[in-house]
Amino acid sequence: MxxxxxxxEAFVRERVAQFRGQVERRMDGxxxxxxxxxxxxxxxxxxxxxxxxxxxxxxxxxxNPTQMRQLxxxxxxxxxxxxxxxxxxxxxxxxPKLRDVPDILEALADVEMHAIQTSGNTIRxxxxxxxxxxxxxxIEDPRPYAELIRQWxxxxxxxxxxxxxxxxAITGSPNDRAxxxxxxxxxxxVRSADGLPGFEVIVGGGLxxxxxxxxxxxxxxxxxxxxxxxxxxxxxxxxxGRRDNKYKARIKITVHEHGIDEIxxxxxxxxxxxxxxxxxxxxxxxAEIKQHxxxxxxxxxxxxxxxxxRRADPSFRSWSDTNLAAHRVDGFAIVTISxxxxxxxxxxATAAQMRTMAKIAETFGYGELRISHEQNVILPHVHKADLPxxxxxxREADLATANVGLIGDIIACPGMDYCALATARxxxxxxxxxxxFEALKLDHEIGPLKIKISGCINACxxxxxxxxxILGLDRAGVENYQITLGGDGTEDMVIxxxxxxxxxxxxxxxxxxxxxxxxxxxxxxxxxxxxxxYRRVGIAPFKAALYEQGETANAA
Amino acid sequence: MPSTFTPKVVTAxxxxxxxxxxLTADDRWSRDMREAELIDDEAHADIRLLEAQSxxxxxxxxxxxxxxxxxxxxxxxxxxxxxxxRGPSNYAHGKQTGI
Numbered sequence: 001m002x003x004x005x006x007x008x009e010a011f012v013r014e015r016v017a018q019f020r021g022q023v024e025r026r027m028d029g030x031x032x033x034x035x036x037x038x039x040x041x042x043x044x045x046x047x048x049x050x051x052x053x054x055x056x057x058x059x060x061x062x063x064n065p066t067q068m069r070q071l072x073x074x075x076x077x078x079x080x081x082x083x084x085x086x087x088x089x090x091x092x093x094x095x096p097k098l099r100d101v102p103d104i105l106e107a108l109a110d111v112e113m114h115a116i117q118t119s120g121n122t123i124r125x126x127x128x129x130x131x132x133x134x135x136x137x138x139i140e141d142p143r144p145y146a147e148l149i150r151q152w153x154x155x156x157x158x159x160x161x162x163x164x165x166x167x168x169a170i171t172g173s174p175n176d177r178a179x180x181x182x183x184x185x186x187x188x189x190v191r192s193a194d195g196l197p198g199f200e201v202i203v204g205g206g207l208x209x210x211x212x213x214x215x216x217x218x219x220x221x222x223x224x225x226x227x228x229x230x231x232x233x234x235x236x237x238x239x240x241g242r243r244d245n246k247y248k249a250r251i252k253i254t255v256h257e258h259g260i261d262e263i264x265x266x267x268x269x270x271x272x273x274x275x276x277x278x279x280x281x282x283x284x285x286x287a288e289i290k291q292h293x294x295x296x297x298x299x300x301x302x303x304x305x306x307x308x309x310r311r312a313d314p315s316f317r318s319w320s321d322t323n324l325a326a327h328r329v330d331g332f333a334i335v336t337i338s339x340x341x342x343x344x345x346x347x348x349a350t351a352a353q354m355r356t357m358a359k360i361a362e363t364f365g366y367g368e369l370r371i372s373h374e375q376n377v378i379l380p381h382v383h384k385a386d387l388p389x390x391x392x393x394x395r396e397a398d399l400a401t402a403n404v405g406l407i408g409d410i411i412a413c414p415g416m417d418y419c420a421l422a423t424a425r426x427x428x429x430x431x432x433x434x435x436x437f438e439a440l441k442l443d444h445e446i447g448p449l450k451i452k453i454s455g456c457i458n459a460c461x462x463x464x465x466x467x468x469x470i471l472g473l474d475r476a477g478v479e480n481y482q483i484t485l486g487g488d489g490t491e492d493m494v495i496x497x498x499x500x501x502x503x504x505x506x507x508x509x510x511x512x513x514x515x516x517x518x519x520x521x522x523x524x525x526x527x528x529x530x531x532x533x534y535r536r537v538g539i540a541p542f543k544a545a546l547y548e549q550g551e552t553a554n555a556a
Numbered sequence: 557m558p559s560t561f562t563p564k565v566v567t568a569x570x571x572x573x574x575x576x577x578x579l580t581a582d583d584r585w586s587r588d589m590r591e592a593e594l595i596d597d598e599a600h601a602d603i604r605l606l607e608a609q610s611x612x613x614x615x616x617x618x619x620x621x622x623x624x625x626x627x628x629x630x631x632x633x634x635x636x637x638x639x640x641x642r643g644p645s646n647y648a649h650g651k652q653t654g655i
Contacts, residue, residue: 047617416639417645
């Protein structure tokens with residue numbers, strides 16, 4: 001992975017020193033909250049419902065064992081012994097004290113980490129396919145491009161006061177695991193007619209209060225034009241984007257208001273203007289960055305031990321059925337460590353669990369770890385012969401839950417248990433749904449199903465693109481949960497359809513159960529997944545299951 | 557028609573710790589809502605809020621929250637304020653520690 005050079009090191013240290021001074025001035029009263037707030041947000045520090053929250057960047061979800069151990073150390077020294085991995089591949093600490101934050105940032109800098117641009121109206125941490133560098137379907141590892149964008153966007157003088165925040169996602173595979181169509185800019189690697197790698201550039205996607213599927217602004221962009229083209233997009237939006245209304249400031253609204261054709265014209269015009277100013281330095285830098293991301297040497301070995309363990313141990317077999325993905329090298333697998341044990345908080349890991357994952361990555365995984373936007377942790381390169389030992393080590397740390405991609409693998413934002421913006425709780429809803437289906441022992445029978453929960457309209461929990469989406473709202477002083485069905489976060493992104501009136505906190509799990517039972521009744525065969533059934537039969541049978549039965553129950 | 561004023565408490569987050577605090581009648585910031593001053597006069601509420609907001613090196617984000625009298629002191633009306641009195645529901649952290 002990328003290693004800091006002297007410039008990066010000095011830059012991050014200088015920011016820590018600046019912030020230390022700012023915190024001191026805040027504490028002695030020489031800075032007011034209004035003056036301090038933008039400064040703390042530039043360094044990822046929020047004030048939430050019960051405490052401060054520090055959001056630490058995990059650039060494009062890539063993290064090494066030393067960094068993971070440092071996060072464990074920080075969580076024990078300055079927090080409550082755990083961290084929360086987010087849908088933007090970052091980690092959040094929920095309980096830091098203001099006076100400790102400069103020390104936390106210093107401890108992060110010691111392992112080449114920071115919290116810069118994890119908040120504010122800037123270009124945020126670039127997110128990427130969590131299987132990057134390992135996936136069987138990948139054209140090229142997208143992370144060198146993500147790192148290039150990170151370096152270019154960090155403290156970029158033109159883009160520090162954008163109309164609103166700006167999020168870029170990148171995938172090196174045609175199969176989109178990075179939800180690129182729900183980002184301000186999505187970059188999906190494709191090949192040109194003559195086989196060259198390049199990007200399909202998508203613009204104006206987003207969830208939130210006005211969900212929009214991103215639109216293709218350039219079908220094929222040569223990789224060498226990436227930075228000037230992105231710069232052209234951000235630059236056009238920076239001038240056109242609305243600063244009068246924060247709800248209309250995101251580029252999705254700009255694209256919607258002006259039309260993709262007009263935006264495309266302006267971007268191409270701007271691109272033609274700035275392209276010549278790129279002397280090729282960016283490409284030299286990219287070549288240098290690429291060396292940091294060279295694949296480890298993946299040695300060929302027998303997979304007999306893996307096959308034997310599958311035959312001998314049903315729980316290992318079950319785990320390897322759900323938690324492994326196809327690796328580009330025969331004999332290897334991509335392991336997803338589920339942070340979704342039924343009843344646990346989606347995305348949370350204790351310090352001990354972080355250390356276990358670090359150790360497993362070192363021992364069996366070439367020192368590589370990734371954070372997924374689905375709030376799990378990935379070991380991208382594990383030889384299948386080592387999987388029984390990996391499974392055993394995970395089991396000892398309570399990390400061997402075999403539910404990736406199943407109903408219990410729910411993504412949920414922190415909701416009103418932590419977040420100052422939330423209108424309802426998300427975490428206990430996720431906990432209860434996962435526990436209900438665990439008790440019913442139906443998760444494998446149900447098969448692939450993505451439930452996504454947000455505790456407010458800002459949609460950090462990606463509810464619009466959940467096969468079943470749940471949105472928590474405040475309806476006249478009571479928590480109320482609105483359901484959407486049929487959402488899809490892949491390259492064929494679809495915004496889910498609202499079912500109708502929402503459900504109370506104590507009704508929502510039952511409502512989800514009725515939807516799932518309706519699916520089991522409607523599907524043509526066990527092979528037809530929930531989303532396939534939904535696409536075939538539409539919303540009607542699910543509405544009937546949700547509301548007609550409910551009315552009968554109310555009448556009884 | 558002017559709406560009737562409903563009782564309020566002044567609440568904020570502590571600057572250093574970040575945790576939830578309420579303003580008491582004797583000008584302390586308490587971690588226990590039951591100690592808060594329950595204000596049923598609109599003009600007085602405005603003055604107390606101004607006084608709270610002026611303590612800029614003690615608290616952050618002071619505001620008036622609806623409250624009602626309870627057996628042991630003011631109680632929250634809205635569920636958000638109820639969560640603020642006790643902390644998150646997934647762990648016994650925050651104010652639940654020791655309850």
